[in-house]
Amino acid sequence: MAEIVVCALEDLPPGEVRIVHAGEISVGVYNLGGELFALEDRCSHDDGPLCEGDFDLDEGYAVCPRHGARIDIRSGRALTLPAVMPVETFRVRVDDGLIKVELA
Numbered sequence: 001m002a003e004i005v006v007c008a009l010e011d012l013p014p015g016e017v018r019i020v021h022a023g024e025i026s027v028g029v030y031n032l033g034g035e036l037f038a039l040e041d042r043c044s045h046d047d048g049p050l051c052e053g054d055f056d057l058d059e060g061y062a063v064c065p066r067h068g069a070r071i072d073i074r075s076g077r078a079l080t081l082p083a084v085m086p087v088e089t090f091r092v093r094v095d096d097g098l099i100k101v102e103l104a
């Protein structure tokens, strides 16, 4: 199983997102009120750069900057059109102060 190091936990405070790249995969790691979630930076509608768009911390969704679909950051579920398929999510863990994402 491949794993990527994102950054130190202290460098991703609540309310922020960080995008990391590993080969052909890009992943957005969100800190939602102290909980960490990782979402593929690729919209399920038309491959838009999902994690580069706005996101709503309280509701926990990302807004695709290409056509505006809302994607649940926790589950990857498409909440609004034009996206209908889920976006891939990844397990996140903190190890010795570092945020790491497990790529399936």
Ligand code: FES
Pocket (backbone or CB within 6 Å): 043, 044, 045, 046, 047, 048, 049, 064, 065, 066, 067, 068, 069, 081, 082, 083
């Ligand atoms: S590519 Fe994301 S809504 Fe179309």
